Amino acid sequence: ANCLWLGHSEVVTSFETSCPQFFFREIPPNEALEPQKPAWICQRYKNQYYFATLYDMKMRIPVYSAYIYQPGPGKRPKTWLVEPQLIGPTYPKTMEKEWTLLNHYNVSLEKLSRSQAILRDYKNLTGLNRGHLNPNGHHDDYSSRIATFTLTNIVPQDEKLNGGAWNNYEQQTMIRNTQGCQTTYVIVGAVPGNNFIAKGRVNKPSHLWSAACCMVDNNYIKAWAVIAENDKNQVQLLTLGELEDTLTELYGRGQVSLFDSDCPRE
Numbered sequence: 001a002n003c004l005w006l007g008h009s010e011v012v013t014s015f016e017t018s019c020p021q022f023f024f025r026e027i028p029p030n031e032a033l034e035p036q037k038p039a040w041i042c043q044r045y046k047n048q049y050y051f052a053t054l055y056d057m058k059m060r061i062p063v064y065s066a067y068i069y070q071p072g073p074g075k076r077p078k079t080w081l082v083e084p085q086l087i088g089p090t091y092p093k094t095m096e097k098e099w100t101l102l103n104h105y106n107v108s109l110e111k112l113s114r115s116q117a118i119l120r121d122y123k124n125l126t127g128l129n130r131g132h133l134n135p136n137g138h139h140d141d142y143s144s145r146i147a148t149f150t151l152t153n154i155v156p157q158d159e160k161l162n163g164g165a166w167n168n169y170e171q172q173t174m175i176r177n178t179q180g181c182q183t184t185y186v187i188v189g190a191v192p193g194n195n196f197i198a199k200g201r202v203n204k205p206s207h208l209w210s211a212a213c214c215m216v217d218n219n220y221i222k223a224w225a226v227i228a229e230n231d232k233n234q235v236q237l238l239t240l241g242e243l244e245d246t247l248t249e250l251y252g253r254g255q256v257s258l259f260d261s262d263c264p265r266e
Helices: 002-007 098-104 109-115 142-147 159-163 165-177 240-251
Strands: 038-045 048-056 061-068 128-132 154-158 183-191 195-197 202-204 207-217 220-229 236-238
Touching (some): 048 142, 128 159, 154 202
Antiparallel strands (some): 195 202, 220 236
């Protein structure tokens, strides 16, 4: 019964079969990024998938979020959502407000907090704030922006980095680099670190990274990548191959491959 349920819902058994459209050539990153307690989430809001997140239920942060870059102007949402299906298969298949789960589904905060980060974990932070992996500004309609406001897409990020060099990369470098691109596939990730917030509940990543692979036309594909230490306000621009090699060392679980082999590594 469990397998049947998994095919139709939001927490899934594999991205290849459930929401492959967010990955270049429908190939997600390889197993070298998989944590001890992984959850594959096809991020669903109001019955539509908007992006994919590999979530680390032990560290209570995303490993990565993958999406298609479609920036546009628009309001920044204010409501934070959580992932009911991380609690169990009987809960809604679409992201919900904490309040809705507590009041309409009789979920206790303690039960919700076992599987994921909750709003309280991000209260009263010093020098850190809620850093989106998939940023709301890379989407062109309000529903897709709201979908990025799930705590399963958030890490504790250095606030100077989040508002500074990382923001410059998201807003300015991405616009420059995607000139001429028809479709740009993006994967943004976080390397678990040695520090935690919320009394050890939520990991503070040591690094944030991002990689993009874009189709310029049928004959030309280009790629780029960045990495940032999560306590300095600077972003290092890399080739895709350099980022994969760096992540291979940082994660220590074998050679990392983020995109299909047609994406240039040089």
